[in-house]
Each structure stands twice: as structure tokens, then as C-alpha cells.
Amino acid sequence: MAEKATIADVARYANVSRQTVSNVLNSPEVVKEETRQRVLAAVEALGYRVNAAARQMRTGRSRLLATRIETTQDGINVYDRFLHGLTESAARSGYRVLLYTAIDDRSEIATIDQLLGEFEPDGFVLTGTHHGDARTSWLARRGLPFVTFGRPWGAAEAGHPWVDVDGAAGTEAATRHLLAGGHRRIGFVGWETGSGVGDDRRSGWSRALAAEGLDTGLALETDGTTAQGRVAAQELVRRGATALVCVSDAVALGALQVTPAVVGFDDTPVAAAIGLTSLGQPLAEAAARCVELLTDQLSGRIGDRPTEAPASSPLLLSPTLVIRKDPRP
């Protein structure tokens, strides 16, 4: 392999100063056309690879998409699995993924602001949308391109593109699965009311039962831990539930210690390991759609100014019920 050509090599070859080479790359309008052509010919002849800095100054594009990775924690995070797909899909579109961490909306906004100054990412992929999400309104006000994996959950500025998984359709399918197994009193072990994702998952369970004229009162909230999942399951079984739909695999793990007819959510490796029926999210597809919606916005931009607000193109993907045991009582 030949040594990497430097800007000095190009200058020598074209018989111009380094500054002229830099001008050709960064401010071509200040360079005479003939000189510009000679420098570009030298760039080609030497296989000089224009570096990111030079290209970015020329095109106003960094080819970076920024996204958050959760701070270190125990357990399994679906966003980790989403990140694999995001990195792969971004690469196929000529983008790389830049990571940052943040502990809440406020710190995430501060970090995004800092990244804009430091790396000028072309776009942002936000995860974990929630009611009153300050991040999306902040980005929208500045006309910065972004997409969210997660619905706007009632935000006023909901015109941004998003991709989400239809949790309600998932728990509805789970509930029907238990109904088909002969259960009539089916409980729901959820998160605290007010979580967009949690309320959505609960609504599918409730819808399936209501359609059959069955009791939709067998629901309890938890903090999402396996321990509270178990406690809630005990109470629901005491009230007559013979099967339980759960808002997560973590909670389902606790419920399983009480009764065998349980369906979890997220199809984590734990579910596969212990034979728990669960709802799997199409994370690789969600990531691919996010990149698509974001690059669609970016290709509509000239330089670093948005042309106009992109149309909202929400995408609600369906989870898959992964059945691992007979639902019969």
C-alpha cells in the first residue's frame, strides 16, 4: 500500500502553495478556475483522500448521526439491540453513528447543543420518547433534522417523523392467545399510569377483553421490577386471574413465580432462556426505518439550512408474539 498522500504532496505536485490547496477544498470561489483544475487533477493523481474536516467545510455535511446510549445499568436494554441495526443501516446510507450519554431531557439537550458545536451531526435519532418530551420541541424549534424511535405521546409539535412499535396490538394479540387457551379472567401487570408505552400496552389487553365482554378490572401497576411483578401477580391471582399479560419480561419473570400462564414483552434473551412467551419488537426494521426517515430529510436539505419542514411520516410496526408454551390452564 502506498503512503497516504498529504496536502503538502498535492501542493508540490500542482506547484501551488498549501494554502491554495486548502482554498480549493474549502473556498473554491476564491481560486482561479485554471488553478482549481490543476489542484483537483493533483488530488486525483495522488489519490489524496479529502479528510472529513475538509469535506465538512466544503459540503456542510458531517455524515454523522448522533444517538444516545443509556448509562451503564443492569439488565437488558432493547435500545442496545436497536443500536446494532442503527449502525448497520446508517453505514449502508453512508453515515456513521456518534454516541453520547445523558441522564434526562435537560442533560440530553445540553449534550446535543455541545455536539452541534463540536461535530455538527447531520441528524439525531432520539429514543425513549415520553409525555412532555423537552428534546423534540427543542430540536424542532431549531429546524434540526431528527427522527424518534417512539411516538410523540401527545406532544403539540408532533409533526416530526417517528417510528414506533404498536404495543397495544401486541398485548391484544397476547390476550387473544390466552383467551384461545381457555382463560376468561386475564390480568395485566403494568407500569405506573402516565407512561406512554405502559398505557399503550395496557390498552391492547383491555381492548381484547372488552371485545369479549370480559372483566377489564384485573390490572395492577408496578415499578417494573421482577419483585413487584411477583407481588402484583399474587394479588391478581388472589382476585381470580388465571393468566397474566405483562408490560415487560422483567415483570413477567416475577409473575411466572406465581402462575404459569404468563406473556411478557420484549422477547429478551431471558424469555428465550426460560421458555417465556413474549412479544418481540422488530428492532432492526425500526432502526432501518429511522435511518430512512432521517436521510429523507437530509437529502432535502441544501448546505446547512433546512428547505422546509419535512412531512411527518410516522410508522407503527407490529410486534410478534413468540409462543413458547401451551397457554391452556
Place this chain on the structure above:
Amino acid sequence: MAEKATIADVARYANVSRQTVSNVLNSPEVVKEETRQRVLAAVEALGYRVNAAARQMRTGRSRLLATRIETTQDGINVYDRFLHGLTESAARSGYRVLLYTAIDDRSEIATIDQLLGEFEPDGFVLTGTHHGDARTSWLARRGLPFVTFGRPWGAAEAGHPWVDVDGAAGTEAATRHLLAGGHRRIGFVGWETGSGVGDDRRSGWSRALAAEGLDTGLALETDGTTAQGRVAAQELVRRGATALVCVSDAVALGALQVTPAVVGFDDTPVAAAIGLTSLGQPLAEAAARCVELLTDQLSGRIGDRPTEAPASSPLLLSPTLVIRKDPRP
């Protein structure tokens, strides 16, 4: 919040051309000192944020550390958990993490080569080192700063900095734990011979048994799946093993279907969920040490040239035995 100042605003304020502002940022040596001072004063007055491209051209630093994320797959990946710590530690040192995917050494080298041209990462964090690792020799030959999470496993050019977890110390502790529980015939369910990590984990088990003058022949290889873990466990129990040390939690999950006295490796969420005793890797610490070793190299560099080869500073961290059940037969 004020509108973001542009390079045009700075030019107007300092009463110079945009080209001059660009020169001050990129080629200060071609600008008169008085003009340079006036432009810098304008930059300060307007709070103009020098962008990454301009800074990179000035300093030769991208403030990016690149690392691979595995392609999408099922199961739990310890490197996902490592990545959280890496992103946090990098941020504390003023670096961001740039992700890429690759399916083997050859494609990873090609991707690294491409990244060097596109983004000029300041350094690389490699994971999954193995015998005959082509990546480390490629990077070392070019004098590029990198650190590996994983030992060089006998590579000739082992002079690079690395961080690893002492797998042998872990399985030795696991074996002693089972010995203390009264077991005398303890088997090992491993991976195929030739895997650096797998052979290391096997050696700790063997060492603990040899120290007690016990049989070190009860070992079988598997492909790492739960199914083969179960088959191997059945055979080892048939040969008289009453307890099993396993090379991974995935394999241990299969072994648990055969006998209760099992220790896994990696302390995955699955281990926590099913009460499996397992060895936990200090992943956040490993990530922090990797960033430290890499930034130590970078701070010894001027511009984009290495001063001299950094001293090897390997770090072998100890895993922790997370006991979840009584080891007695």
C-alpha cells in the same frame, strides 16, 4: 437563546472577508497578527463556536474514538454493556465514540481504513481479540493509537496496550467454590480448543482441581449453544461429575437442565433471572481503563504523528463470583 453566530457574522464584525476568518481558523500563519487578533476578538464577542471541521484542520484532532458494535444477533453481548462504559468514560475525557460494524478482521480493517479517510478518529478500541488477530498488527504497523479489550493472545506485536479480564482466576474461584461445597468430581463445559478466552477459562478450572490432586479430565467442548451445553453436561454427569463449571451462561443454562450445581460466566441478566451463580466481568472499569490507556497515548502525540511507540501497559482485571445458590450437592 441567541441565534448561532456564523462565520459570515464574524467576518462582518471584524470587517474582514470570510476567507480571512477561515484562514485565521485553518492557516493562522498566513494572516497578519493584527488581523488575527481582530478576528479572534470577533469570535469571542459573538460567541462563535468553532466547528469540528475547523478545529480538526487546526489541531489535527477529531476527538473521536472508534469502536465496533457487533452485527445484529440474538442473545446478550457483553460488549454492549462495555460500550455504555466506553461512551461515558470517553465523554469524561472529551472524546466521543464513533461506531462501525464489521463481520471479520478483514472487513474491520477495510472499515478502519475508510474511517481514517473520512473521520480521522484519534484512536481505536478493539474488542474480541483472538489468535492471529490481523487488526492489531495492521494498526501497529501504521503507528495508529489503539487499545484492545482482550489480550493479544500470543501475537508477535504484543507491545500494544490492552485491558482484559482474568478468566482463569474467575473459573479457579468458581471451582474452589464448588470444592468448598463438598464436590470432588467437577467437570468443565467449554468452547472448542483454540479460543484464547475459552482456553484461559478452562485453565483456571484445571488449576484449582490439580492443586487438590483431583481429576482434571472431566472436560468437554461445545459450540457454545445451550443445546450443546446440555448434551455435554449429560455426558460429564454420566462420567461421575457432580458439579460443572461452564465457559458461559448460555452453556450453563443447558447444564442446569441436567444438574443444579453449575457456575456460569458473564453474569448476564439471564443468570440473575434464573438464580444461576456466575462470574461477572467489571465491564465499566474495563472501559474506563481502555479510555485511559488510549488517551495516555494521544496526549503523547503532537499533531497527527506519534512521538514514539507507547509502552505496553496491560491490565488484567478480576471477575467477581456472584453466588446465587448453595453449592452443596
